[in-house]
Amino acid sequence: SCGGSKSAFTQSGGASYYADKFNGRKTASGTTYRPNKLTAAHNTLPFGTVVKVTNPRNKRTVKVTVTDRGPHAKGRVIDLSRKAARKIDIVDAGVAPVQLKVVRAAKR
Amino acid sequence: SCGGSKSAFTQSGGASYYADKFNGRKTASGTTYRPNKLTAAHNTLPFGTVVKVTNPRNKRTVKVTVTDRGPHAKGRVIDLSRKAARKIDIVDAGVAPVQLKVVRAAKR
Numbered sequence: 612s613c614g615g616s617k618s619a620f621t622q623s624g625g626a627s628y629y630a631d632k633f634n635g636r637k638t639a640s641g642t643t644y645r646p647n648k649l650t651a652a653h654n655t656l657p658f659g660t661v662v663k664v665t666n667p668r669n670k671r672t673v674k675v676t677v678t679d680r681g682p683h684a685k686g687r688v689i690d691l692s693r694k695a696a697r698k699i700d701i702v703d704a705g706v707a708p709v710q711l712k713v714v715r716a717a718k719r
Numbered sequence: 720s721c722g723g724s725k726s727a728f729t730q731s732g733g734a735s736y737y738a739d740k741f742n743g744r745k746t747a748s749g750t751t752y753r754p755n756k757l758t759a760a761h762n763t764l765p766f767g768t769v770v771k772v773t774n775p776r777n778k779r780t781v782k783v784t785v786t787d788r789g790p791h792a793k794g795r796v797i798d799l800s801r802k803a804a805r806k807i808d809i810v811d812a813g814v815a816p817v818q819l820k821v822v823r824a825a826k827r
Contacts, residue, residue: 628791630793636762679791681789683790683798684738705792
């Protein structure tokens with residue numbers, strides 16, 4: 612009922628997280644990957660987009676900013692920073708199903 | 720015995736391959752991903768580097784050109800094009816251990 616607004620971007624699929632070797636490396640957006648920031652790699656959303664990531668197994672959520680590109684593997688939709696992965700408790704599993712919802716578009 | 724040559728870059732770890740949705744998309748090097756080309760994503764080797772990828776389980780090998788960046792997940796070292804994945808028979812497994820060896824450096 613918000614006139615003119617587009618439907619929100621949502622997506623389901625697998626999440627993984629960055630290996631420790633990426634600490635301090637450049638992301639595709641030009642920023643430096645820091646494991647304690649709440650960032651993520653997504654293949655199509657503009658850099659700066661804020662996405663809410665939900666782990667349906669435990670209902671935990673985390674908001675991350677898209678700063679990088681990836682993942683390539685089938686069924687995978689997002690790679691989370693270490694901190695973001697910890698917040699939704701997927702570090703031990705390594706990969707887990709998640710739901711994504713864009714909560715803030717990138718600044719132009 | 721080649722005076723002045725450096726030791727070859729070799730690496731072991733997991734390989735995966737590109738999901739079909741990447742067909743026709745731009746890679747990090749600016750080329751377009753085509754599933755029938757022998758290309759790969761690697762996180763550090765310069766674009767244009769040719770890498771021999773060996774599947775030790777079946778001794779199959781394939782030579783791929785690095786055109787993209789990735790993967791992020793722990794233990795993963797390369798994402799192969801669909802054709803390259805087929806050549807070393809990892810399509811059904813999805814992920815498999817491989818050995819990498821640089822066989823031609825990128826042109827400057």
